[in-house]
Amino acid sequence: MIQQLNRFRFRLPYAGALAVAALLLTHPAADATAGTILRNGTVDQGGTGYGSVLTVLGVQAKGQQETEFGSVSWDGTDDVKTGRLSSTAANQTQLVSDMIAGGITKDNLTVILNINQVGNDDPIHLLQFHVIGYNSAGGTLFDYTFDPTTDSLYESPLGVKLTPIDGGAGSSGVAFDVTGAELASFFATGTNRLGMTVFENQAINTTPNDGAENFYVAGREREGPVATPEPATLGSAGLAVVAGLAYAWRRKRAAV
DSSP states (O other), X not given: OHHHHHHHHHHHHHHHHHHHHHHHHHSOOTTTTOOEEEEXXXXXXXXXXXXXXXXXXXXXXXXXXXXXXXXXEEOSSSEEEEESBOSSSOOOOEEHXXXXXXXXXXXXXXXXXXXXXXXSOOOEEEOOOEEEEEOTTSOEEEEEEOOGGGSTTEETTXXXXXXXXXXXXXXXXXXXXXXXXXXXXXXXOTTOEEEEEEOGGGOEEOOTTOOOEEEEEEXXXXXXXXXXXXXXXXXXXXXXXXXXXXXXHHHHHHHO
């Protein structure tokens, strides 16, 4: 009887752990393929004008307004534009085929924030922004979010403090690396599109009577790959857990 109880006692924790491992195999963590957007230095190529870059979103406070927000998305037929958009920026979703022609790939996708403050170097404070992939029918393929609270320049509650790089609108600004498991399949279809959103409740804090802030995409080589968890990786971890637990259970059973 005592032997049977001991066996039961040893089996309970291992059975529970095996169940958790099996869950890992069949149900990867919800954020396993979630992308990341991380600030990574600056780009300084001079203010060459909006036409020289692949602009997605330009936002601008007007008059005495002190916040900037807006969105460019794809509904399957046209671009949908909302918010305080710049009248000079070419607000538009970007086709994958055009991005590839411009040297952008799944491995070097970068968002550049061009800060355009009129006649001064006033900083802005950046909160969340979203990089969103759409298929040709307007369905959302991914929605990656920049989290300002993880950035070393974050000043609560205003946001990440950023200053203009060079002068004028164009190919200069703060660089953000965009990585994620979904990018491989996204870039495999030329008719997919990339949009962006800055929600009103996460608006950029700026100063009155200043210029537009312009988000554009570029291909920018990185010093090293950014690791992104994938379901396959979690599955391998689950298999290792199962094997280890099975071995430990057999040893315990032999000792009884």
